[in-house]
Amino acid sequence: MTPTAIRPRRSVLYMPGSNARALEKARTLDVDGVILDLEDAVAPDAKATAREQVGAAIRAGGFGSREVVGRINGLDTPWGEDDLKAMAAAGPDAILVPKVSSPAQVVRVASIMSQAGAPEHTRLWAMVETPLAILNIQAIAAAAADPANRLTCFVMGTNDLAKETRARFTGDRLPFLHWLSVSVTAARAYGLDILDGVFNGITDESGLQAECEQGRDLGFDGKTLIHPSQIAAANAIFAPTAPEVEWSRAIIAAFDLPENRDKGALQLNGKMVERLHAEMGKRVVAIADAIAARG
Known part of the structure; x- marks a missing residue:
């Protein structure tokens, strides 16, 4: 696999694709990357509008050094394939695919991306958020060995893992440690970056700091975020001192x-x-x- 350029991914913020003001604000935040979301943050009746808005925002640019990622709906949904083709045509830095549970899904997405004319710089990021993904994590990471698959980054979906496994959120994330560590190990074995899952407590500054420090110590490159107030902590903790x-x-x-x-x-x-x-x-x-x- 050809190595990609090193870039900071300390803080990567989800922004709802259906919110035009949020898309504009994404250009001004002190964040390493933004995920313009078409999936969880968008209601079903707003999916088509969000797809158009996110595509337009990506083509318009103006994000500076911030990495721009479009998260699509799953290919097993009514919106997924249209999302993927639209994002491929818009040409963001990466397309984030939810609920990747097998290497075959990576291959399929990459094939559609190429057929839809995705530029060479548009990479594929994979959400790790199902029990099957954890069981298949090495095989999924190994798909990065073929440059045609464009795979460069894992993103942990800890909320979905909790839902699917019935594990409880605890302050030390003990129920999640195996999933987090095995995903980091697989990522490193195949030259991938990997981002920790979101912290749900928007006003819990001490909890956010502790979870960022834990993620850093486990080997994550940065953290996905759900609110601009979380950016400063992630930037500070995931940066080299x-x-x-x-x-x-x-x-x-x-x-x-x-x-x-x-x-x-x-x-x-x-x-x-x-x-x-x-x-x-x-x-x-x-x-x-x-x-x-x-x-």
Whole structure:
């Protein structure tokens, strides 16, 4: 699989596609990405209007460095295939597909995208939100090995997983930890980014912070959000800290010294570091630089 450019995905906000004011506001928020939603946030009688509005907003542009993603309805619904063709024609950065439970679904979506004229830059993101998706997570991630499938990112759908499994939301998300960890593991095995699910407590700042920190520690690249008030916490928690960036730069510089270029490990400031730490550091620095470039 050809690697994609590193870009920050600390905060990715769902915006209802049926709300014209929300689509306009999406161009002004300090967020890494926006998901213009045609699915859960849109009532059945507003689906066609939302599809037209989201397509027009994507074509109009003006989102700056923000990643623009269109979430379609499932292909098993009356709106899904029309959504997919419309989003493919509009050419967002990615199309987010709900309830992906098998690699065959990834292949089918990618085929329709190509037939509908989706530009090369339009990637496929997959929601992980069903019990079957968790059971098939490695096979779904492996679909990314074929560039024709366009798959670059998983998005956890924790609300739907709770609904389908009857698991309860707890402060520590203990019932979800297996699903979250196995999805991160599969994503990393096949070079995918992965975003944590939403936090439902809009006014619960401490709960949001704790869940962002947990997601970061589990290995997620960022968090999907449901309200602009959640952006600042996600941006801060999923960004590399200044000490992390400084230490990463120091490791990279140490291994770049002529006397160290052939070494697999060395001592730096009283710590043993290996070349793998330099590789990890390069990603930390690249993310930090990308965040800084956003202004």
